[in-house]
Amino acid sequence: MAARKAPLLGRLRIGYVSPAVLFVAVLLYLPFLWTAYLSLTRYDGLTSPEFVGLKNFGDLLDDPALLTSVRNTLLWVVGTLLLPVGLGLLVAVLSYDLKGGTWYRLPFMLPYALSGAGLGLVWSFILTKDGVANQLLGALGLPGGHTSFLQYGPGNTIAMVLVWTWQQLGVNTLLFVVGLQSIPKAPIEAARIDGASGWQLFRHIIWPLMRPLTIVVVGLALVASLKTFDIVWVLTQGGPGRSSETLGVTMYRDTFVANDYGYGSAVAVFLTVVTGLASFIYLRSQLRKEDARA
Structure with a gap:
């Protein structure tokens, strides 16, 4: 049976x-x-695709705009890991044991309700040459009242990373708070009895116990930063002169603006391979560390 x-x-x-x-x-x-x-064809979206082999990938590697896109994408990766993730961890740890800590975290959570396009629209009114930021600096008589926040690279990319930080800080804080709540109380209490506190307690007890969640948070942030598109497109459309393009924006511009679907598909495949390799290398290195600890 x-x-x-x-x-x-x-x-x-x-x-x-x-x-x-x-x-x-x-x-x-x-x-x-x-x-x-x-990606192996010449295709404008109207006529039949014409097979051209690896020509699109050859043109991609010879395209000077690719280096700018890769540079800006790397800036997004580094900025995302240092700012939204790092500051999210800091806010979570500092507010976790505070009475009413939820209310302290609330202002950081609210911006996450905005979409990337909505976020870009709001900050475009703030960061443009005649925007709110410059008008406020000028009204207060402070230096920098004529700053072109979005006019020159890579400064425009750094400005957008800061905007992205403002939105993503809350969700990373929330994830780390969940991780803190899942930590067993016994090791922390035992460490406190032994005299550990502050940085010592965080470094030797809390941080190792949060490691599995941190791997997930960093992995998600890594993939999101590599695929950045909406906020860049709304704020600068990759300009001026393609100076703030990321790989996601390059893919969109070549495919749907220039109507070169073959070349745009090659950029999409390149971005997919880069994202997959980065995720694989990161996860493999973390698993090796976990095995070494075990």
Whole structure:
């Protein structure tokens, strides 16, 4: 009887999983395969694709705009890991044991309710040459009243990273607070009895116990920074002169503005490979550290 039930349960499990697998395949894998095919063609979206092999990738590597996009994308990666993640951890730790800590964290959470496009629209009124920031500096008689925050690279990218930090700080704080709440109380209390406090307590007890969550938070931030698009497009559209483009913006411009779907698909494949490799290298290094600790 048990032998008959096992194959039946196996078939049922396949039936339960199949819709999800089909859903993922249709929405993720098939579009990527189509994009990979288009990257090997010359295609304007109207005529039939013409196979050109690896020509688009050769043109991509010779494109000077690619170096700017890669530089700006790296700035986004470094800035995202240092600011939204680092400051989120700091706010979470400092407010965790405070009475009414939830209310202290609330102002950091509110900006996350804005979309990337909405965030870019709000800050475009603040950071433009005649925007709120310059008008306020001028009214107060402070230096910098004529600063071009978004006119020159890489300063415009740094300004947008700060805007991104303002939005993402809250969600990272929330994730770290959840991690702090999941830490067993016994090791912390034992460390406090032994005289540990402040930095010592955080470095030797709290931080190691939060390591699994930190790996997830940093991994999500890494992928998000590599794919940055909406806030850059709304604030600068990658300009002036493509000086603030990221790989995501380059992909969009070449595909939907220049109508060069083959070349844009090559940028998309390049971005996918970079994101996959970065995620793989990061997760592999963290797993090796975990194995070494074990």
